[in-house]
Amino acid sequence: MIVIFAASALVQWRLRSKFRQYSEVGLRNGMSGREVAEHMLADYGITDVRVISTEGQLTDHYNPADKTVNLSEGVYASRSVAAAAVAAHECGHAVQHATAYSMLKFRSAMVPALSVASRYMQWIILIGILMMQTTPVPLAVGVGLFALTTLFSFITLPVEFDASRRALAWIDQKGIATQQEHGMAKDALKWAALTYVVAALGSLATLLYYVSILMGGRRSE
Template identity: 35%
Template structure:
């Protein structure tokens, strides 16, 4: 077990991923905090903005609910509901309106059967399966003798499903933000200078998805290298 956690591959693949992830988290929190202190001229709350953007984009029957937590905002296609965190639901800040509009962007995708969104939804069950079994199989395979290296590769194959899910998530999230910004602009919910702030908030949020994808890819590469090193000893 020791070589798995303390070897050069950790510093080559995992440390860079951790640095990128930490920077992305810092960026989204600092940007959200900055624009949380600036209210929109129209004084529209996040909940109102989400409802307006969804209707503007043609998504009907969307429910808006409050959810506890910090930046736990999400859209659930199963019940066509946008759930907004405490810092977004009743806030009139640029950050709140931008985040709420982003979730409304997902509702619009759902209403218009956005194809990448369908692919992402289809990958959820296989991703959950791969995520739950992939890494345990890799660890077990690394403990077993080298002749059982196929167990490691099976784990890597399952883990790669989670990486694929992260990559498919990127266009879905970027498209939701594009729809949000377009709706905020064309509907007149935000003025141009406010819109620039919302764009910065959503760009910072997008960095977290890029960081997650980068981290997943780096983890996968590390597992491949570890398996390859063992194979060379066979």
């Protein structure tokens, strides 16, 4: 767990460092994050998705519910390599949605169950640990709910990697960035993807920890 925590902190620090670095590199063609997003959506014939600005840093996301590409303030108006990479990545999710990408559909289908699991999971696990000497059932239920969130985090990985692949392919095909800028964009998206990898591994490590408590309690019966 300590190793996972340290790795997560390192990846988050590296991501922010890369984002700051590439945010200072102006895109040669002068397009803003908003313009890159709108251009990519238009190229894919997607006309029902809006590109809007959202508060915060690294809060960029695609919302399939209202079909909006939400770009953070540091991306929406910025004309940097980092902004282009992030904007294209989020539009990659919009393309996934428009083309019914199977892993995105699977991930979206899990959201309702996941929202319920996340709301009660920690309380059920806590109660389960306290009641282990009486019955393992509450903890088993909590572990099952946590397993659902862990599965969700692993399903997220191919969705994120595919969005980055689509973004970089489009940037290259349309000549949005120079070869050097393309390399920077690829590097930025690589570190962004690693945050999801570390999160998934952290979730798996926590799940195994709870499973060990459950199995240990059952053996002591």
